[in-house]
Amino acid sequence: MISKYSFILLLSCFILAACDQATQPAPTSATSVSPTEDVEVKLAALGIELPELATPAANYVHAVRSGNLVFLAGKGPTRPDGTRVTGRLGDSLTVEEGYAAARLVGIQQLAALKATLGDLNKVTRVVKVHGMVNATPDFTEHSKVINGFSDLMVEVFGERGKHARAAVGMASLPGGIAVEVEVVVEVME
Numbered sequence: 001m002i003s004k005y006s007f008i009l010l011l012s013c014f015i016l017a018a019c020d021q022a023t024q025p026a027p028t029s030a031t032s033v034s035p036t037e038d039v040e041v042k043l044a045a046l047g048i049e050l051p052e053l054a055t056p057a058a059n060y061v062h063a064v065r066s067g068n069l070v071f072l073a074g075k076g077p078t079r080p081d082g083t084r085v086t087g088r089l090g091d092s093l094t095v096e097e098g099y100a101a102a103r104l105v106g107i108q109q110l111a112a113l114k115a116t117l118g119d120l121n122k123v124t125r126v127v128k129v130h131g132m133v134n135a136t137p138d139f140t141e142h143s144k145v146i147n148g149f150s151d152l153m154v155e156v157f158g159e160r161g162k163h164a165r166a167a168v169g170m171a172s173l174p175g176g177i178a179v180e181v182e183v184v185v186e187v188m189e
Contacts, residue, residue, distance in 0.1 A: 042155070050110055053112055070113065070185045070186075074182040075181060076175070077104035089134065089169075090135050090139030101177075109149075126162070128165070131166065131167045131180075132180045133145045133169050134170055134176070
């Protein structure tokens with residue numbers, strides 16, 4: 001036989017679970033994207049034209065899809081004219097220049113995603129970002145630099161662009177580039 005205290009405890013747990021479920025946002029369909037959320041429209045509004053990607057310089061590919069995850073290879077900041085942003089934060093580059101460089105990396109990664117998926121509206125979530133900053137040993141504002149990438153992902157994808165992240169300093173990066181970012185993205189099946 002159940003005691004009155006056990007019954008009250010069970011009833012309380014049931015009520016709390018029901019209240020918790022009622023406060024959760026309703027699930028949204030991963031296949032429906034309203035016109036206001038269309039990624040191509042957002043890119044045009046931001047004045048962003050995705051570049052053609054260069055052939056990888058070594059034995060790797062731009063992206064690998066495994067199930068509903070896409071793993072994007074690290075990319076550096078490439079300007080529209082094809083030149084790279086090089087230099088070290090804390091030495092030859094300011095935080096603002098690093099932020100702009102990280103934003104350029106974001107454009108490169110969007111181009112890699114589009115080449116892989118054909119449609120950026122298939123992105124359901126930017127999951128994980130690993131940002132690397134070419135910096136002097138005393139530089140401490142890595143996160144402010146990588147915000148250039150993160151802010152762009154949220155501008156383009158909205159809530160789907162918010163992600164877990166690391167922003168770390170490196171003694172050097174390939175070709176002296178200022179920033180490199182690799183990304184994991186969840187996509188529709």
